[in-house]
Amino acid sequence: xxxxxxxxxxxxxxxxxxxxxxxxxxxxxxxxxxxxxxxxxxxxxxxxxxxxxxxxxxxxxxxxxxxxxxxxxxxxxxxxxxxxxxxxxxxxxxxxxxxxxxxxxxxxxxxxxxxx
Numbered sequence: 001x002x003x004x005x006x007x008x009x010x011x012x013x014x015x016x017x018x019x020x021x022x023x024x025x026x027x028x029x030x031x032x033x034x035x036x037x038x039x040x041x042x043x044x045x046x047x048x049x050x051x052x053x054x055x056x057x058x059x060x061x062x063x064x065x066x067x068x069x070x071x072x073x074x075x076x077x078x079x080x081x082x083x084x085x086x087x088x089x090x091x092x093x094x095x096x097x098x099x100x101x102x103x104x105x106x107x108x109x110x111x112x113x114x115x116x
Contacts (some may be wrong), residue, residue, distance in 0.1 A: 003066045004048070005039035010067050012053050026050045058110075 012022050017089075019033040026033075026047050035041035054061045061067070089097075 002064050007062055007067045009037040025054050
């Protein structure tokens with residue numbers, strides 16, 4: 001299912017942007033943004049890339065997932081970078097990243113237990 005039109009409107013509104021603002025970001029006319037949001041006009045891959053980069057959201061997420069479902073799940077630069085480079089990381093790099101995450105989880109769990 002394609003959630004692109006819904007996500008464009010959702011991202012625009014949650015970032016307090018007008019259709020004119022979003023049109024300026026991608027270098028298009030405001031009327032085109034309106035047509036994207038109402039799913040009356042298809043969006044080019046180039047414009048999907050621009051939106052993905054601007055909102056720091058992977059393209060597959062922008063197109064394939066309803067962002068309204070989990071409004072607390074925002075994507076930061078770390079998520080975007082990992083998504084972009086995960087296929088070129090060596091196994092050693094992946095293991096280092098996993099070890100860092102596991103160690104940080106242990107630290108957080110320990111801090112939470114101490115607070116209780």
